[in-house]
Amino acid sequence: MSEHASDTTEQDNLDTPAAIKADLLAGMFFLVLGLVIAYLSWDMPRLETRRIHPATIPGLVPGLLGGALALCGFLLALSSARAAPLASGWKTFGHRFVGAEAKRVLALAGMVLVYSLGLIGWLPFWLATGLFVFVAIVAFEVWLNDAPAPLARSLIWAAVQAVIVAGAVTFVFERGFLVRLP
Amino acid sequence: MFDGLILLSNGVAHFLTLESLFNLAWATLLGIVIGALPGLTATMGVALLVTLTYKMAPDQAILTLMSVYIGAIYGGSRPAILLAIPGTPASAATALDGYPLAQQGKAGLAMGIATTSSALGTLVGIFFLALVAPLLAEFALRFGSYEFFWLALFGVVISGRLTAVDNPIKGYIAGILGLLVAMVGMESLHAHQRFTFGLRQLGAGIDIIPAMVGAFGLAEILTVMKRRFAPKIVSSTDRVIPRIGEVAKHWVTTIRSGLIGTIAGIIPGVGEDIGAWASYAAARRASKEKEKYGKGSIEGLVAAETGNSAVVPGAMIPTLTLALPGSAAAAVLIAAMFIHGIRPGPMIMTETPEVLYQIVGILLLSTIAIMIYGLSLTRILVKVLVVPREKLMPVVYVLCVVGSFAITQRMFDVYVMIAFGIIGFILREMKYPMAPLVLGIILGELLDVNLRRGLLLTDGDVTPFFTRPISAVLWIVILMTVLMSIPRINGFVTGLFRSSSPDNGKAG
Structure with missing residues (x-):
């Protein structure tokens, strides 16, 4: 039981070098994903031929959400980059995938x-x-x-x-x- | 007033039939077993049961799903007490005092107190559901597109903030991802297909049930099977049925926790776990025996179990009156209601007022069922806990496949379930909460359509979104929530209050 508890605690600690690196990578991923979604939304047909109101184009909300995701991703990556030196922690991060x-x-x-x-x-x-x-x-x-x-x-x-x-x-x-x- | 009482008694009487009582009995028991098995959560149980109740009459289907939900939230207390592993996240706070009690040879008493507290918590929540829901529904009739847009955003932001306390950005990311998932498929304003990438199956969007079965089923299975060590059971043969004095002694804690749980339920996407933690923390703060907390405090156990159980009726308040899920399991209930032709939302009290009172009736009856099962089936329920996960989880996965396939009968939904399961597992491992994701999927269309409809009505002018009174309250709360999740601003504001408070030493 205690063995299990300590095992979980170590894994669950948000500030472990591995978790910080995972956040950095995830932040960068969400930044790119958000930008891609924002671009796709911008590129989405605006249905001018159907004379819809320009404020109701289908890409409006996905575009805003893509932008918001990119911003959150950027902030997450930034805080992770500040939390620990960029070069350290990759080894413990790698251990997560081989145990x-x-x-x-x-x-x-x-x-x-x-x-x-x-x-x-x-x-x-x-x-x-x-x-x-x-x-x-x-x-x-x-x-x-x-x-x-x-x-x-x-x-x-x-x-x-x-x-x-x-x-x-x-x-x-x-x-x-x-x-x-x- | 009297109309309400008549509707309420009709709601209870409606289910006093043989068929209803039979469904209530098996579904509550199944819920308790699901909750008791670590790795099976209330949300997962309800999501899987949607398939089974598909062919039932709407009232029986909702009865079954609600009974499973309530049973599972209660059932989670068993492994929390006997294994120190919460059966569902709702019982995490229960384990803090329940397990030490079991170690002291008082497992029976702990189980008994957990049972009565759960029942009392549900009763407090039911009281507020019957009281607040009709008023809120009437108030919500004033809502227009502007308010519904903010309400959808409010749900996702609040849920993101409160379910990811350590890092709110992760909560917001989960919420945004959910909203983006809802953008896939045909949008309802101009019938344009978005993000389908030529896949015909994506035309109708991503169905919530397979997504939930994946995020709460497969992801949970992977999480449970990942652990190398299985926990050991602690049990005792002491008395289970508590004395009236033992329960009545904690009446203040019960009422306070019931109230806190109900409020946690009302807040969109904030579920039973937060309700339990918040009422546990409040009880500890107010307690004269703070030092006993975490070492086997009955009061702590009462607070946790009352708190999590009161969330269920509390969550039904926004679920029924605004179609805004009060918890993750309530999100599945909304999906199930739509499947069965029940439309939750502000019109519910005008179109189908009986539904609200039927749900109150279901909650009352399943509370009685929980009391009966909880105080009598102690030994059998302990046996459930010793089922090895190696034997159980493959079966659960088979049910996930059947559950996601059966509603629309296409393999594509099974693939959706697998994708959500694997992505959900990775997100959980990185401490992203699942509730905002689910809320986002449910609220995405509400947000999208109401923003654009509002802009259409105002010819592109955004001013009414900010100046209408209810809208103003909502956007200010959203802004404050987001700003307060920025550590620097939070620290500055907290510091401001501390320095202006005359007794700042007591503030922390």
Whole structure:
């Protein structure tokens, strides 16, 4: 518990060098994004041929919002640049992407993408769902775990749960709530 | 006055049918379970349930969604007490005193007090909902395009400011991003398609439900699964049902926290977590036993749980009367109401006054349900907490896919959910609040259409936006909020007040 608490505190601290660098990059990203949106809004058709009032052009609000986003991005980047020297902190920032936590997130995101963009549509929904549930449980119980479960036990129980979930979700949503499934 | 009471009793009686009570019973229980499971939030629960209630009658659908919402806000107190991990962000303040109480062998008492406080908090909020909402709706009939434009901006700015206390710029960025998302698709003034980049599916804009399922579902799953360590449970077998004296002793804290929670609910996009923290801080400031806070103070627990529960009815005030979501979950409720043909807004008291009183009825009935479940199902609810996240989260993701697909039945909405989930996760990791983002998506069209319509009415003159009385109040508040979030100005103003105060030593 205490181990977990200290782990969270370190990650959550807003003033860590890594967080400051993340803010700097995000600020610059929002500055560019805001400017791009403002430009696209400026470039948007003003519908002169339809004789609309010039104060009601479709690009008005997105343009203002783009400008506001760019300003906020600039201010965020500026405050981050002032908070710490530009050259320092990049190493700790980089560590965020290589640790065990990053591996867990990337693994799950990968599984989610393969299931949603690949398996659904290619396989029947119940089969795709069963496979996703099975693989995700085993991966997080056996390989991506600090206290791994025995492989054989995990395989058996994950298979049982996968069958139940695939069957139950398909049945409850299709028959019970009359919802169409992907 | 009597009309109101008659409508109120009709609102309660409307749901005293077998079907309604059945829906109330399962939905509140489901809500409690959702709230109790760390990683499943009230907003996510309500967003996923929109799909299931799609084919229900409008009153039953709203009953189900509200019951899940109330149940989940309450349910979050269980893991906060037993695991020191709030089941939903609403219960973060609950953990401060709830968990130490559990460690002292008083887990049962803590759960009992949390239950009664939640119920009392909801009751305080209901009182103000029934009192304030009709008045606000009548007042809002005076609003024109100018006022609605400022109101939309007010919602996003206030929500951004109050949900990102450490760095308000992040709150504002989240709000602006939400507003920009709402700009995608066909705008309603000239039917021009904006930012669709040739994608036919974007023509109708980005649907709020898949966006919410992503931002509150997938993003939450990724956050929960990221952690390497699972928390340990602390439980005890002491008495759960508190004595009347134990509850009545804290009546001042209860009323104060209920009031603060209601106000937090009324403020757009400021949700249960802020309500709980604000009432916890106020209770601590007023307490004679400040030193006990954080070490197992019953008073602190009462403040936190009353505060977060009062937000739910409080949030329904702007949600119903102005169509301005009082909390993130209320944003989903607005979307669900539109799906079911209920139009929240100033006209609600003229067109469908019964809806307001039906919602009051739902809140009352689900409060009773919470009391029954909370004081009786202690052991079973503890079992819910030990479900390993490795087994639970894949199932939740499957529900996210089904939930985002089912309403319009197109895979594009699943892709929207994934995009919002991944972007939402990255934003959360960098401490950007989600509530202003959601509020922005909901209020984007209101802001856009009313600004341009107002300008059309005045032939491009912006003066009425600043000179009409209600508009003036709104833009001044917005300006003050933005200015006060600049550290230098904030420091200067605070310093000004400190130096002019005769007892400035007591000011902090």
